[in-house]
Amino acid sequence: MSWQETMQNWLDYKELDPELKQQLLKLKEDKETAQEAFYAPMEFGTAGMRGLIGPGINRMNIYTVRQAAEGLAAFMDTLDEATKKRGVAISYDSRYYSQDFAFESARVLGAHGIHSYVFDSLRPTPELSFAVRDLNTYAGIMITASHNPKEYNGFKIYGPDGGQMPPVESDNITRFVRKASDLFAINTKTITELRDENLMSLIGEDVDLDYLDKLDTVVVDHKLIEEVGNKMKFVYTPLHGTGKMIAPRIFQKLGFKNFTMVTKQAILDPEFPTTPAPNPEFAQTFDLAIEKGKKIGANILIATDPDADRLGAAVRQPDGSYKLMTGNQIASVLLNYLLSAKKKLGTLPTNGAVAKSIVSSELATKIAEKYDVKMFNVLTGFKYIAEKIEEFEETGSHEFLFGFEESYGYLVKPFVRDKDAMQSTILLAEAAAYYESKGKTIYDALEDLYQEFGYYREKTVSKTFAGISGKEQMKQIMEKFHEEGIKEVNGVKVVESIDYLKDTDTTANGTNKTGLPKADAMKFILEDNTWIAIRPSGTEPKMKFYVGITSDSDDNAAKKLEEFAKVIDSWE
């Protein structure tokens, strides 16, 4: 069916949601956007389905949400009764329609006789992951578009272990999603029916209390917090989202009483009016936190994105200004604090393991080596870290200590199986309190790491390729890299080429397998230990070029990074 025919079907559908109908009539006049909205169904990428809100099969709306929930429900129909009976936990963030999409999902699941446990109000993504494990549901749904701009929303599916479903399972569900191709024919129950037939329960404070209890266990050194936690001044902002529900409670509970919230950003607002995008990677996101920080003399500013799975931070410099840290830098400081504190307390296991994505900093590898902890590298997507944790538990081979991605996601304790900004906020606050008690900031701690291991710097250059033509362009770029590879960059020779699609890892000594599932990504290691990786984003219409370098001083590192970044910026 052509996109025009699909759109006509929507226009002809008498019971189309009135708001969508209005939007559709307007959209019809803009041919290019209309084509994008109708040319293909939404895809399940790095983190489930994510897209612009609006009418169309390639947009987030009640019909595409119904389709995704129908896919999960039809898949669950193939399971035995007892497993299916475990039901599905559902949470949502502060975005437009998030709550509607959550209840819409429950209505579809209910039509299959599947029980939904829906949060009574918005809650963080990591708390949803926790709820799946806590309530022993078979699956979880999180309605969120994470840190994307306000025009977006998304639908993430979690498996029985509380992790986002890895490719095999999610492909399985995607097949069922595709089968539900008539979006207007999907059966739903009304909320009253769900209640009457005991197919939906609300959850909230009960799960919060269990989660808060577990969050206690993230603290490495309770005594330290008792002694210095109260003295440390910091600013916290939930960026108009779900972090507000948990962070202040856990700070109070643990004894970090000297925190200040950014009042304007503690308002749950889907407009995210104080930021261009609620993304802790952007400097502008910290404007209000910096204002507050200066007023109260805070050492550290912490921001969590609207679904509270990612965390960003800025640290006060001697001149009173604040400097943003990258996801890699935050992860390195967290990991180093965690391992050193555990070692001091005698709680570092002998079979400890850390996991990171292939595009994250190698500084963490050096830190892990120092403490005799094994580093595992996985593909981009926290689901692969969750998969490793599951594997460690099944085989008993390793004790999971820390997982992270450069994209500002970190996890300390495996009672959650996705990145958890509530856990990382605790660890960061503890680390900051520790270093403060030694007269240092987190930034000084990072400088110490650079002096010990070398100056590691990373940069990601993202290039947007919007729409249908953008997709084709990205495909061509990747094909070229897969075919031709790279021999040298900036005059430095490539000594190892990894093609994750072909599953080849090639050096002068020959070719091995990568040991990872196939993925459209490439990585090149250069003679001077610089690494470069290339992949299309799975969450946004972007190509991502990553570079990581090491050098002997701050200045040289900055210079070297810029030189390489310039080269990769010129690639197309």
Ligand SMILES: O=P(O)(O)OC[C@H]1O[C@H](O)[C@H](O)[C@@H](O)[C@@H]1O
């Ligand atoms: O680079 P992308 O494919 O856009 O993914 C960036 C990030 O997106 C989501 O937040 C995933 O949960 C992360 O695991 C991933 O690192």
